[in-house]
Structures are given as C-alpha cells and as structure tokens.
Amino acid sequence: MSSGLRVAVVGAAGYAGGELLRLLLGHPAVGEIVATSRSQAGKPISEAHPSLAPLTDARFSGMSPGEAAIGRDVVFLALEQGESSRLAAAIFESGPGLVIDLAADFRIADMRLYEQFYGQHASPDHVHRFTYGLADVLGDKLRGATAIAAPGCFATAAQLALWPLASAGIETTPVLFGITGSSGAGVSPRPSTHHPARANNVFAYSVLGHRHEAEVLSSWREWTGNADAQARLMVHSGPWVRGIYLTLHARFSERPSTMADGATAFYCDAYADRRFVRVLDRAPELTHAVGSNYALIHAALSDDGRELQVMVAEDNLVKGAGGQAIQAMNLALGFDEAAGLTAVGIFPC
Ligand SMILES: NC(=O)c1ccc[n+]([C@@H]2O[C@H](COP(=O)([O-])OP(=O)(O)OC[C@H]3O[C@@H](n4cnc5c(N)ncnc54)[C@H](OP(=O)(O)O)[C@@H]3O)[C@@H](O)[C@H]2O)c1
Incomplete structure (x- = not known):
C-alpha cells in the first residue's frame, strides 16, 4: 500500500x-x-x-x-x-x-x-x-x-484585483475587463472554440451577465459590507490557449489615504504575505504567468489620485x-x- x-x-x-x-x-x-x-x-x-x-x-x-x-x-x-x-x-x-x-x-x-x-x-x-x-x-x-x-478563472483574477479595494472608497461601480484563452471553454469542441473561429480573433461573450460575476458580487458585497454593492465583469475570448488577462478600472472621489505612497505600495502591502501573488512595478504580460500558479498584478493611480487601473495576468488552468x-x-x-x-x-x- x-x-x-x-x-x-x-x-x-x-x-x-x-x-x-x-x-x-x-x-x-x-x-x-x-x-x-x-x-x-x-x-x-x-x-x-x-x-x-x-x-x-x-x-x-x-x-x-x-x-x-x-x-x-x-x-x-x-x-x-x-x-x-x-x-x-x-x-x-x-x-x-x-x-x-x-x-x-x-x-x-x-x-x-x-x-x-x-x-x-x-x-x-x-x-x-x-x-x-x-x-x-x-x-x-x-x-x-x-x-x-x-x-472560477475570471473570478479569481477579478477578485485579486478587487479585494484590496474593499475599504478604499470607490465612487462608481468597478469595471473588470477580461480576456481568456480557449482552454477556458473545456475539452469539448464547439463552434466558438473551433480554431478557425478563434485564431486571430477577439470577441465578447456572455455580454451583461457572465456567470462569474455572481461570485465576484458575492465576495465584493461581503468585503465591502454593502449588500447592494455592484461590480461589472466583461469577458472576451482571445486567440490563445492558456491564460487570462484582466484589467480593473475604478474611480475615487478623492485620493484614498491608504494610497498616499501610490497604488503599487498599496497592493504590495495587501499581498505582502501571499506567496502566489506577485505585485509588479509595470503591467504584467500573459506569457509571464502561463504554466505557473502565480497571479501577476500591477496597479497604477492617476496623478490626481482619483483613477485606478489594475492589471492581472494568470493561467486559467493553474x-x-x-x-x-x-x-x-x-x-x-x-x-x-x-x-x-x-x-x-x-x-x-
Ligand atoms: N477550463 C478552465 O479554465 C476552468 C477554470 C476554472 C474552473 N473550471 C471548471 O472546472 C470544471 C471542469 O472544466 P473543464 O474545462 O475541465 O471541462 P471539460 O474539459 O469539459 O471536462 C469536464 C469533464 O467532466 C467529465 N464529466 C462530466 N460529467 C461527469 C459525470 N457525471 N461523472 C463523471 N465525469 C463527468 C467529462 O469527462 P467524461 O465524459 O469522460 O466523464 C469531462 O471530461 C467546470 O465546472 C469548469 O467550469 C474550468
């Protein structure tokens, strides 16, 4: 045995x-x-x-x-x-x-x-x-x-971008724009996953209602303590096999006090003891995450401190x-x- x-x-x-x-x-x-x-x-x-x-x-x-x-x-x-x-x-x-x-x-x-x-x-x-x-x-x-x-795969990238922001005072609904490779659709071929339809192509799907939005909302409402909090996930098919690239966009009414040292320092603090989240000082690239269990994150705050963009790259299958x-x-x-x-x-x- x-x-x-x-x-x-x-x-x-x-x-x-x-x-x-x-x-x-x-x-x-x-x-x-x-x-x-x-x-x-x-x-x-x-x-x-x-x-x-x-x-x-x-x-x-x-x-x-x-x-x-x-x-x-x-x-x-x-x-x-x-x-x-x-x-x-x-x-x-x-x-x-x-x-x-x-x-x-x-x-x-x-x-x-x-x-x-x-x-x-x-x-x-x-x-x-x-x-x-x-x-x-x-x-x-x-x-x-x-x-x-x-x-879920999109939901993981979305929530890793969102989680540190729960008490940052976001003014409007955070928007999460993600693109996935074809392996996200599973092993059974379908017209939308067929190579000629997918290669050299990008298209949105599940418009205004991708299912992973449900778990993103569930967590976001728990983290913010606001049962009506909203977050919008927009998903797309990309012409590669593995990997998800997701960008979050959020606005604040004023620069969050927690980001006085910038968004990178803020995300570094949030994930300081997390071994599989790497906060980078520049936008991640998809192929740098593929094959690994790491999520690569970059966060950028506008000069007036009111606009935040966060990018996440991950392997959807890992x-x-x-x-x-x-x-x-x-x-x-x-x-x-x-x-x-x-x-x-x-x-x-
Ligand atoms: N692909 C991704 O990137 C990804 C990421 C995160 C989560 N997920 C989730 O993980 C799950 C699997 O995804 P996948 O992409 O691997 O799908 P998949 O490639 O379609 O594989 C699903 C497998 O489940 C087996 N199966 C279905 N019903 C079964 C049953 N009643 N008893 C035993 N086996 C059964 C099928 O194999 P047999 O017919 O040979 O049994 C099939 O190969 C899905 O719920 C998906 O949402 C997928």
Missing part, C-alpha cells in the same frame, strides 16, 4: 482534471491517485493528456464519482457545471476527508444570487458545507475546511483552476501552501 494522501480526480479527462493530475503527480504528499472518466474509462491517462506520459502509466477508472470517493483523503470534482450538485449526496455519503469542487455549483451561498445567474440549484442543502476557496485571500483561514468551492484548488488543499490540510506548486511559468510559450 502506498503512503501519502489518497486522492480522486473525478472528471479527470477534461482540461481542469488534466491540470490537477499534472500537479498532483508532482505533489510530495500525494500517494495514490484515482482518475475517473466516463468517456475514457480503461484508456491510459496519457492518451487524453500526452504530456503526462513520463509521469504515469495509469489508466482512467470508470468508477462512479461516489465509488471513487470511498476511502479518499481528498476528492477533486472537475465536472461540467451542474454535475457536482447532482452528485453531491453520493460523494458525501462516501465520507471523503475533503471535497474540492472546481465548478460553480457551491461557490455562492446566496441562493437568489446563484439562481439569477445559473438557474435552479440541484442540491441547495449542501451549499452550507462549502467554503469559497479564494486561496490567496483566505490563506490559513482555509485550515480544517472539509469542502471547498474553488473559484491559478484559475487546478493550481488554486491544490493550494486550497494544502492550506486546508496544513501542508506547506506551495507544496507541488513551485514550478514557474514557461516563457516564451
């Missing part, structure tokens, strides 16, 4: 599942991994994820999610939106130590807000079990969590999905927060 954590990745043939496997296979505390897939059951993991061939010759299991969760220290759910709430009862009945869901099913405690963006919830009774796992903000507060809802989920696992279980996550990016890519 192998020592170390016994982990299951459910939905392991997808892009987020593959990223979890890549990182978990190099995690020093992980002993045994079962990777489930309905469509790939019995096939080598390296068929769906060829880059993992040097790390594993294991095959996908066809176990049901409930079976896969039995006897597991940690279960990651990397399923299409709505599936994890449908499966939640079976998973919890299996008694795993920690469940980490990468979908949006359990990210929003306010059911009215959830249903406004996602429709009816399949298992509202399980929502209270979950802690929203924005790892770079919560840090050690995740210790002991037994169920974690990993934030910081925005598998990497942050493993960071949350590390924090929940009391491991070194960076265990298995220290790889830097792969510039140029």
Whole structure:
C-alpha cells in the first residue's frame, strides 16, 4: 500500500482534471491517485493528456464519482457545471476527508444570487458545507475546511484585483475587463472554440451577465459590507490557449489615504504575505504567468489620485483552476501552501 494522501480526480479527462493530475503527480504528499472518466474509462491517462506520459502509466477508472470517493483523503470534482450538485449526496455519503469542487455549483451561498445567474440549484442543502476557496485571500483561514468551492478563472483574477479595494472608497461601480484563452471553454469542441473561429480573433461573450460575476458580487458585497454593492465583469475570448488577462478600472472621489505612497505600495502591502501573488512595478504580460500558479498584478493611480487601473495576468488552468484548488488543499490540510506548486511559468510559450 502506498503512503501519502489518497486522492480522486473525478472528471479527470477534461482540461481542469488534466491540470490537477499534472500537479498532483508532482505533489510530495500525494500517494495514490484515482482518475475517473466516463468517456475514457480503461484508456491510459496519457492518451487524453500526452504530456503526462513520463509521469504515469495509469489508466482512467470508470468508477462512479461516489465509488471513487470511498476511502479518499481528498476528492477533486472537475465536472461540467451542474454535475457536482447532482452528485453531491453520493460523494458525501462516501465520507471523503475533503471535497474540492472546481465548478460553480457551491461557490455562492446566496441562493437568489446563484439562481439569477445559473438557474435552479440541484442540491441547495449542501451549499452550507462549502467554503469559497479564494486561496490567496483566505490563506490559513482555509485550515480544517472539509469542502471547498474553488473559484472560477475570471473570478479569481477579478477578485485579486478587487479585494484590496474593499475599504478604499470607490465612487462608481468597478469595471473588470477580461480576456481568456480557449482552454477556458473545456475539452469539448464547439463552434466558438473551433480554431478557425478563434485564431486571430477577439470577441465578447456572455455580454451583461457572465456567470462569474455572481461570485465576484458575492465576495465584493461581503468585503465591502454593502449588500447592494455592484461590480461589472466583461469577458472576451482571445486567440490563445492558456491564460487570462484582466484589467480593473475604478474611480475615487478623492485620493484614498491608504494610497498616499501610490497604488503599487498599496497592493504590495495587501499581498505582502501571499506567496502566489506577485505585485509588479509595470503591467504584467500573459506569457509571464502561463504554466505557473502565480497571479501577476500591477496597479497604477492617476496623478490626481482619483483613477485606478489594475492589471492581472494568470493561467486559467493553474491559478484559475487546478493550481488554486491544490493550494486550497494544502492550506486546508496544513501542508506547506506551495507544496507541488513551485514550478514557474514557461516563457516564451
Ligand atoms: N477550463 C478552465 O479554465 C476552468 C477554470 C476554472 C474552473 N473550471 C471548471 O472546472 C470544471 C471542469 O472544466 P473543464 O474545462 O475541465 O471541462 P471539460 O474539459 O469539459 O471536462 C469536464 C469533464 O467532466 C467529465 N464529466 C462530466 N460529467 C461527469 C459525470 N457525471 N461523472 C463523471 N465525469 C463527468 C467529462 O469527462 P467524461 O465524459 O469522460 O466523464 C469531462 O471530461 C467546470 O465546472 C469548469 O467550469 C474550468
């Protein structure tokens, strides 16, 4: 019997599942991994994820999610939106130590807000079990969590830009403009993710209502203590595979006293003890974040101190999905927060 954590990745043939496997296979505390897939059951993991061939010759299991969760220290759910709430009862009945869901099913405690963006919830009774796992903000507060809802990819970038501003006295609704690569749409091809439609092209989607706005609003209202606080997320498809670039724009009625030394110093202070947020003195570039669990941030304040722009670059599959989920696992279980996550990016890519 192998020592170390016994982990299951459910939905392991997808892009987020593959990223979890890549990182978990190099995690020093992980002993045994079962990777489930309905469509790939019995096939080598390296068929769906060829880059993992040097790390594993294991095959996908066809176990049901409930079976896969039995006897597991940690279960990651990397399923299409709505599936994890449908499966939640079976998973919890299996008694795993920690469940980490990468979908949006359990990210929003306010059911009215959830249903406004996602429709009816399949298992509202399980929502209270979950802690929203924005790892770079919560840090050690995740210790002991037994169920974690990993934030969405756009929502992670948006909230890392927003969080330090909760008490900065923003005058108008903060606006968050993000562009993502095609891997954000998952492994199943669709007309809007087809290469000829996507290469050399940029287009907005989910106009006036991208679903990640719900969790951004949920956090922003909690942080500001204002149940009516607004934040606007505008999302776009970009002609690359990995990575999200997001810019926040906000206005103040006067220069915030907390930014007397400038916006960079303010963001450096906010993230002083956070290992995976790097505050830069110039605008980040997407390819400097790709492949890593780091979020790269730059903040700039206008000369009159009334206008702020904040840029965030992250890898949607690492910081925005598998990497942050493993960071949350590390924090929940009391491991070194960076265990298995220290790889830097792969510039140029
Ligand atoms: N892609 C990103 O950048 C990203 C970032 C953050 C969060 N997420 C979230 O992570 C989740 C997965 O995203 P993804 O991009 O990896 O999607 P994906 O590539 O479409 O993969 C989802 C996988 O889930 C499996 N699945 C679905 N229903 C299942 C069931 N009932 N039982 C077992 N397996 C099932 C499918 O595999 P089989 O059909 O083989 O079982 C599929 O490969 C989504 O909720 C997404 O919103 C994605």
